[in-house]
Amino acid sequence: MNGVHDMGGMQNMGPIRHEPHEPTFHDRWEGRVYALSRVLRSRSGLWNLDAFRHGIEVLPPVDYLRMSYYERWFAWMLTTVVAAGDVTQTEIDSGTPAAGAPRMAVLVTPEAVSSMVDRRGSARRDVAVAPRFKSGQRVRARNIHPSGHTRLPRYVRAKSGVVILDRGVFLFPDTRAHLRGDKPQHLYSVRFSARELWGEQASRRDFIHLDMWDDYLEPA
Amino acid sequence: MPESQKSVGRRGFLKTAASSAAGIVTGAKPGSGHAAPDQDHQAIPSDLTLRVKALESLLVDKGLVDRVALDRIVDAFETKIGPRNGARVVARAWVDPAYKKRLLTDASTAMEELGFHRHQGEDIVALENTAKIHNLVVCTLCSCYPWPLLGLPPVWYKSAPYRSRAVIDPRGVLKEFGVDVDADLEVRVWDSTAEIRYLVIPERPAGSERLNEEALAALVTRDSMIGTARVRLDVTEVPA
Numbered sequence: 001m002n003g004v005h006d007m008g009g010m011q012n013m014g015p016i017r018h019e020p021h022e023p024t025f026h027d028r029w030e031g032r033v034y035a036l037s038r039v040l041r042s043r044s045g046l047w048n049l050d051a052f053r054h055g056i057e058v059l060p061p062v063d064y065l066r067m068s069y070y071e072r073w074f075a076w077m078l079t080t081v082v083a084a085g086d087v088t089q090t091e092i093d094s095g096t097p098a099a100g101a102p103r104m105a106v107l108v109t110p111e112a113v114s115s116m117v118d119r120r121g122s123a124r125r126d127v128a129v130a131p132r133f134k135s136g137q138r139v140r141a142r143n144i145h146p147s148g149h150t151r152l153p154r155y156v157r158a159k160s161g162v163v164i165l166d167r168g169v170f171l172f173p174d175t176r177a178h179l180r181g182d183k184p185q186h187l188y189s190v191r192f193s194a195r196e197l198w199g200e201q202a203s204r205r206d207f208i209h210l211d212m213w214d215d216y217l218e219p220a
Numbered sequence: 221m222p223e224s225q226k227s228v229g230r231r232g233f234l235k236t237a238a239s240s241a242a243g244i245v246t247g248a249k250p251g252s253g254h255a256a257p258d259q260d261h262q263a264i265p266s267d268l269t270l271r272v273k274a275l276e277s278l279l280v281d282k283g284l285v286d287r288v289a290l291d292r293i294v295d296a297f298e299t300k301i302g303p304r305n306g307a308r309v310v311a312r313a314w315v316d317p318a319y320k321k322r323l324l325t326d327a328s329t330a331m332e333e334l335g336f337h338r339h340q341g342e343d344i345v346a347l348e349n350t351a352k353i354h355n356l357v358v359c360t361l362c363s364c365y366p367w368p369l370l371g372l373p374p375v376w377y378k379s380a381p382y383r384s385r386a387v388i389d390p391r392g393v394l395k396e397f398g399v400d401v402d403a404d405l406e407v408r409v410w411d412s413t414a415e416i417r418y419l420v421i422p423e424r425p426a427g428s429e430r431l432n433e434e435a436l437a438a439l440v441t442r443d444s445m446i447g448t449a450r451v452r453l454d455v456t457e458v459p460a
Contacts, residue, residue, distance in 0.1 A: 008360030008411065010384035016396055017381070022374045024298045029272040034372070035293035036276060039285055053362055069363070069378050074272060081275075086284055095274055096281060103283035110288040117296045123415035124343060151413045153360055155387060167343075170415060187414050198388055206407045208387050211414035 001054075001147055002154060004061040009155040009198070030070040037073050039108045042116060046084045049123075050177035054149035055080060123171045131186040131214070137163045138220040139190060141212065149177035152216045156208075160220040161192035164209070172213055185214040302371035306419055307440035308334055309369060311433045313346075314424045324348060327419065336368055344369065348421045349447070353406045356394065356447035357418045358386035364412035366419045370442055377446065387411060397448040420447040427453050 007013070025031040041047045055076040056064075064072065081087050091098055108116055133139055143158040144150075151173050165188065172183035194206035279285040309331055313320035323330040327346040344366050347355040359365065360383045365373040376382050385393050390407050394400075401407060410418045422444040428436060443449035 005361060007380055007384040008386075009388040010380070011388070013380040013384045015381060016376050016379065016385075016393065018376050018397070019374065024302070024372055025294070026375075027269065029269045031294035031298070032272050032276055032290060034297070035290040036272075036279070036285065038293050039289060056362070065380070069375065071268065074268070074275075078275065081279070087278060087282060091278060091282075095278060097278070101282070105283065106286050106289075107284055108289045109286055110292055113289050113292040113296070117293060117301070122343060151361060153411065153413065155360075167414075167416060173414075187416075189416075194390075202388075203391060203403070203407070205404060206390055206409070208409045208411060210411045211416050213414070 001057060001149065002145055003057050004064050005057045006154050008153045025070075033070045033074045033077070037077060038116070040077065040081070040086075042108055045179070046080055048176060048179075050149060050171075050173040051179065052076065053173075054177040057149065125169050125171060125182070125184040127169055127184050129169050129185055131166055133163050133166070133186070133188060133214070133217060133219075135163055135165055139163055139188075139217045140220040141190075142216055142218050144216075146174060148174065150174050150216075152212065153210070155197060156192060156210060159192055159196050161190045161196065161210075163188045164191050165189040167211065170213065172215065174213075174215070183215075187211055187213050188217070190217070297372055301367065303369075303440075303442035303445065304437070305336055305371075306366070306369035306442070306445045307437040309336075309346075309419070310421050310440045310445065311437035313421055314428075314436055315433050320348075320421070323421070331369065343415055344417045344419055346419050346421055347408070347410065347447075349423050349450075351405075351423070353408060354394070354399075354401050354447065355408045355410060355418075355420045356386060356390050357410045357412065357420060358383060359412040360384070360387055361411075361413060364415075364417065366417035369419055370445060374442070394448065397443065399448065399450060420445050422447075422449075422451045425451050425453050 025034070037052075041049070041052060056072050059067070059072060059075055063075065067075065078092070082089050082092060086104070088098060091101075138160060139162070140160045141152065141156045141158060144152070145157075146152075167187045167189060169184045170187040172185055175181045175183045188211070190210055190212045192208045192210070193204075194202035194208060195204060197208060276285065276287070276290070280287055309323065312334060313323050319330065319333070322333075323346045327344040330346075331344060347357075349355055357365075358377075363373050363378040365377065367373070382393065387409055390409050391401060394407075412418060422440065424436070425439065428439070431439075439451050439453065441449055441451065444451045
């Protein structure tokens, strides 16, 4: 989706505000939102990481830009707890469980936290899929504009680069975010010269490296 | 507060939150309810504390969420998982060339040698800054970051100014961070578009030859492992 989240190369976003000795969370609610999201995302389905990212991306653009980082997470969480059937909209509106609602099983017990925090499902898959490209090959990023989730930034589309490394087989976010299958395929480190991406204004000595799936590439 | 008022309060806050999530204008008050100065040109509604508390209470009442589990997750990221972890890896790489070699070829396994679990570090790749190459890490699409080694990303890393400019003007960004790079130095920007997470191994500062591994680790800042700073002998990061 050509959304505002796809920011690479945009201008006029203002200065970078570096905060010395920044705390992990600026306010208590940020930590609670982070922890709640980790607990809720411990399940698959609607809560997979790609679906989560897409859920943030589809916030109305004005809200996306206005909201702080964890505020976006909270907005996503509110819609997803209802979509996933964890709570009903009526319960959200009333703030209390519906009368007679069965008590649900706890997702993450306090004892399970350390192993949950220490473990994260990898997107790497040990399956035999033939690579379409090889290291050293010149490739072009496809000029595609998917209306759903994609990890192919706009700034690189239709540009040519070189495959530096085949990183192995990974789940494909474009389908996974929409619960349309894992579509495991090879992921490559692809190197683009800054001049190819940005023209003469860029330094000859600058290079941008992106991780790109087979479906994002074509032979150059 | 009487129980009846409390539930009315919770109802009101969740309603606001749900409306906000649906994209309806809620009349946010800029800046209030937020301890830090405006980081990102963003207005923070003052009632977020209460809205989040309301959702947490509902999920706890439903049985789905255990409050103590939430406390422990917050505590892990506030006290255990942070840039000191990455600094230990960097310092080991500086003093042990064989370790550095393993780190550069298979970082996920090399970090396990120091006792760090795989987490999001499942597919960590280490990048070495040298006199000829300067690496800089960004996630233009969201906020991907090697959190098992660096903790959760700082606000600026997740902000529009950094995400937008790091790929089109990396030298300008570096200059803004006070890092001067010679015109003939190669700058490599790594946009974290997949589940590979990048850790920069900064250059060991000249004059640090006599420091031991622990003293070296104390010099390694979070920013130097993102690529927006060099390691200096005279600056030691205050542990978060």
